[in-house]
Amino acid sequence: MDYQRYATTLKAMSDPSRLQIIDMLSCGSLCACDILPHFKFSQPTLSHRMKILQEAGIISTTKKGKWHYYALNDEFISNFNQSAQTLFDDGPNCACHQGCVS
Amino acid sequence: MDYQRYATTLKAMSDPSRLQIIDMLSCGSLCACDILPHFKFSQPTLSHRMKILQEAGIISTTKKGKWHYYALNDEFISNFNQSAQTLFDDGPNCACHQGCVS
DNA sequence: TCCTTAGATAGATGAACGTCAATATAATTT
DNA sequence: AAATTATATTGACGTTCATCTATCTAAGGA
16 A cells, blocks of 8 residues: 555644535535634734645635635545555455565 | 544544554564664653554553563554544534534 | 635744664673 | 663754735726
8 A cells, every 4th residue: 555645634634623624525526715714823824834735635616706615526535445454454465475474 | 522532543644654563563562672673763762652553542552571462452542443434424514514604 | 997705825934753872771692 | 791682862953834915916896
């Protein structure tokens, strides 16, 4: 499995407010102006955070008029669940397949 | 859901080598001296990383003679999977339950 | 055209993180 | 007891990260 790629995804998620944003997006898309009032940080900080989520492949942006709508990527969720399963199941990188006695 | 707690877990996981260590432990326990040769970093760095994983509740340590054995915590895996499901499913913090139109 | 609103970008600053060399501790072996 | 092996701790240093203020762009409305 691609540890680097999965680590990048996890790092983008590893923040309480980014998790809350993901939770908020789990039933539909929202624009930044809907998200911002739920948090204490500034607008540039939200913009920065959304960029992190986007670069990690977690969300996508679509533009409508002057609003930018953010939505969770479906592949993100399925990739995430699959990576978790691969990680926790016995696999080729698992210790017991490399000659170690556990 | 407890975003802070879940974020702490994800942050501890959000590193390629720590993911690889979790993968190695997914079928049994290992001591540090079994893990270290798989990586390029030094022994103190491994010790530091194991402490991060332990403080996040991901692994537990048991001492046998001069060896410290590390093992994944069962609750970690079940908590992780449950948190993921809670996050991605519609829930009370989801946008559509807070008066936003998506 | 000017003003307002939504959002992004730039640059600065302080905090957190990863790493290593050196050293400490603890168990084992000789 | 002295040497060795396994691991942890300390302290330092450089890097990355989160945040802010200020500014910029783009779209809409007066």
